[in-house]
Amino acid sequence: MALLETHGLTKSFGGLVAVDDVDLEIERGESVAVIGPNGAGKSTFINLVTRMLDATAGDIEFKGESIASDDPHEVVQKGVSRSFQTASIFPELSVEENAQIAALAAEHGSFRFNFLRHRDNYGGVERLASRTLDAVDLLDQRGVTAEDLPYGDKRRLELGIALASDPDLLLMDEPTAGMSPEETADTVDLVERVKAEMGLTILLVEHDMEVVFDVADRIVVLHRGAVIAEGSPEAVQGDPDVQEAYLGGVEA
Ligand SMILES: Nc1ncnc2c1ncn2[C@@H]1O[C@H](COP(=O)(O)OP(=O)(O)OP(=O)(O)O)[C@@H](O)[C@H]1O
Ligand SMILES: [Mg+2]
Numbered sequence: 001m002a003l004l005e006t007h008g009l010t011k012s013f014g015g016l017v018a019v020d021d022v023d024l025e026i027e028r029g030e031s032v033a034v035i036g037p038n039g040a041g042k043s044t045f046i047n048l049v050t051r052m053l054d055a056t057a058g059d060i061e062f063k064g065e066s067i068a069s070d071d072p073h074e075v076v077q078k079g080v081s082r083s084f085q086t087a088s089i090f091p092e093l094s095v096e097e098n099a100q101i102a103a104l105a106a107e108h109g110s111f112r113f114n115f116l117r118h119r120d121n122y123g124g125v126e127r128l129a130s131r132t133l134d135a136v137d138l139l140d141q142r143g144v145t146a147e148d149l150p151y152g153d154k155r156r157l158e159l160g161i162a163l164a165s166d167p168d169l170l171l172m173d174e175p176t177a178g179m180s181p182e183e184t185a186d187t188v189d190l191v192e193r194v195k196a197e198m199g200l201t202i203l204l205v206e207h208d209m210e211v212v213f214d215v216a217d218r219i220v221v222l223h224r225g226a227v228i229a230e231g232s233p234e235a236v237q238g239d240p241d242v243q244e245a246y247l248g249g250v251e252a
Contacts, residue, residue, distance in 0.1 A: 001064045003028040003201050004049070004080075004169055009058035011044050011225075018044040020225035021058070026169070031195065031202040033216035035209075035236075037246055041225040042205040046171050049203075050082050051075045062169070076106055081167035083175055088161050091147035095138050095157055098146050099129035099164050106165030128166055135194045136160040152183045156190065163194060170195075173205045188214045221245065 002025035011019040019041045026032050034042050047053040049060055051072045060068045067075050090098055103125045133139045136156045141149065146157060155175070162170060175191070176184040188211055195202055206212050212219060212233065219236040221229040223245040229236050236242055 002026055003030075003063065004203070005061040006049070007059045007061070009045070009048060009060060010056045011041075011048055011053060012056045017225050019048060019055075019222075022222075022225075022227055024220060024227070026201060026203060028168070028201050029199070031204065031215050031217050033204045033206055033212040033219045033233075034222060035206065035212060035219055036222035040222040042222055043173055044225075045222070046082065046173050046203070046205060049075075049171060050080060073105075076165050076167075079166075079168035080171065081106075081162045081165050081169070082171040082173070083159050083162040089146050089154060089157055091145070093146055094142065095133065095144050095146055095149070095160075096129060096142035098157060099133050099138075099142075099160055100125055102161040102164035103128040103132070103166075129164055132160045132164045135163060135197055136190060152179075152186065155179070155183070155187065159190065159194070163198060166198075167200065169201045169203065171203045171205075174207060175204070176206065176208055176211050184208065184211060187211075191215060 004024070004026040006022055006024045009019055009022045010017065022045065034045060036042055044053065048055050051067065051070050055068060059066055062075070062078055062080060067078065070078070090101065093101070107125055130139065133142055136159050138153065138156055138160060141153065146154070149157060159175070172191075176187050179187060191202070192215070194200065202215065204212070204215055216233055219231065219233050220227055221236060221239075221242050228245060229239045229242045
């Protein structure tokens with residue numbers, strides 16, 4: 001059984017089919033990149049998996065169970081997390097408080113799932129928050145007010161917040177957007193490291209092909225909502241359908 005499976009997943013906005021009959025499987029431990037031109041349906045796909053949007057048709061299974069009618073917080077509690085944009089940070093709180101709130105939010109109501117892992121509920125939250133800050137290299141800055149962090153550290157805190165729920169599957173939508181080449185390289189290193197340390201499975205949406213090649217074991221190409229190619233980075237790069245989708249039929 002794959003960790004995540006979608007079956008015929010479809011989302012229409014009025015007459016526009018943003019995600020079109022997508023069957024996707026992600027095995028535990030894999031890093032999968034979803035790529036495709038602007039408007040291909042990548043963010044919509046992530047929003048369907050995290051249950052921020054209702055699908056028009058199809059099913060989503062996580063650990064073998066349908067999550068297609070779950071609330072977003074239930075999906076987080078089951079182990080799916082998404083690296084949000086800066087909006088997820090509470091600017092006036094410290095780095096540590098931000099991580100603790102994220103861990104607490106994930107823990108809340110999930111006592112039954114985590115009963116054996118965290119006997120002492122609040123201690124569990126504190127431990128999870130510290131472990132997460134350690135993983136993203138922010139333990140030394142834990143007392144700093146979040147808004148005073150430099151840009152790169154803020155992005156690291158966002159990742160830390162996403163990891164504070166101790167997810168199995170981490171979804172990232174363009175994590176290096178707006179970053180300098182140096183910050184991008186640091187982010188790739190960080191993602192690789194937390195993946196290994198926390199045993200994560202990763203679904204990455206990314207335009208920067210260098211990042212995709214560094215992180216992904218497998219690439220899925222979306223075009224107008226549908227999967228048009230899938231395979232190793234090398235295979236996908238050489239696929240004529242993919243080149244056609246990106247060039248829009250125009251000779252380069
Ligand atoms: N809430 C919405 N209401 C109506 N149409 C939407 C909505 N969200 C997305 N769309 C449309 O669905 C299509 C897919 O959008 P989506 O944001 O998923 O693309 P994307 O692949 O993430 O693009 P980008 O690379 O630019 O981020 C686009 O045509 C977009 O305009
Ligand atoms: Mg998008």
